[in-house]
Amino acid sequence: xxxxxxxxxxxxxxxxxxxxxxxxxxxxxxxxxxxxxxxxxxxxxxxxxxxxxxxxxxxxxxxxxxxxxxxxxxxxxxxxxxxxxxxxxxxxxxxxxxxxxxxxxxxxxxxxxxxxxxxxxxxxxxxxxxxxxxxxxxxxxxxxxxxxxxxxxxxxxx
Numbered sequence: 585x586x587x588x589x590x591x592x593x594x595x596x597x598x599x600x601x602x603x604x605x606x607x608x609x610x611x612x613x614x615x616x617x618x619x620x621x622x623x624x625x626x627x628x629x630x631x632x633x634x635x636x637x638x639x640x641x642x643x644x645x646x647x648x649x650x651x652x653x654x655x656x657x658x659x660x661x662x663x664x665x666x667x668x669x670x671x672x673x674x675x676x677x678x679x680x681x682x683x684x685x686x687x688x689x690x691x692x693x694x695x696x697x698x699x700x701x702x703x704x705x706x707x708x709x710x711x712x713x714x715x716x717x718x719x720x721x722x723x724x725x726x727x728x729x730x731x732x733x734x735x736x737x738x739x740x741x742x
Contacts, residue, residue: 594619598689602720603703604629605643610668616677623673624687626698627680628705634675636661642703683707694718 586593599621601608612623625633632642644660664671681687683698687709694709702721709718 596621599623601625603706604633606664606668606671609633610671612673613670622679624679624681626705626707627682630675630678633673
């Protein structure tokens with residue numbers, strides 16, 4: 585996708601993560617083979633991105649294992665390693681951000697908004713000048729697609 589748009593992976597100089605789950609952080613180490621981007625992550629998520637045991641607890645909480653017996657002995661860390669390769673990040677290489685702070689990324693300045701639920705540190709980023717909200721893993725409990733389509737734009741546009 586980058587190449588089709590005239591870019592190279594070495595053009596990446598900033599990565600802003602919405603939370604520390606493996607499916608969001610897994611490719612950071614691969615990108616770092618080609619360039620050295622600054623990587624921002626909410627402070628509450630640093631431990632799950634840098635410690636496999638905290639990642640396991642964050643993604644497959646012990647309560648889930650109790651209520652879903654088939655997951656009791658599921659080795660989620662092996663699954664992560666098999667599907668993602670070397671995903672554990674070094675804490676020293678992450679730049680912590682906090683809820684309510686502003687992240688100045690050249691021509692854009694995003695407000696950091698912690699929205700816990702899916703993850704303890706799930707974060708969205710809002711750029712007030714252009715009214716842009718960046719999000720990931722938006723979970724919706726509504727069952728009717730038509731209602732969801734009507735609801736979501738009303739949340740983000742004025």
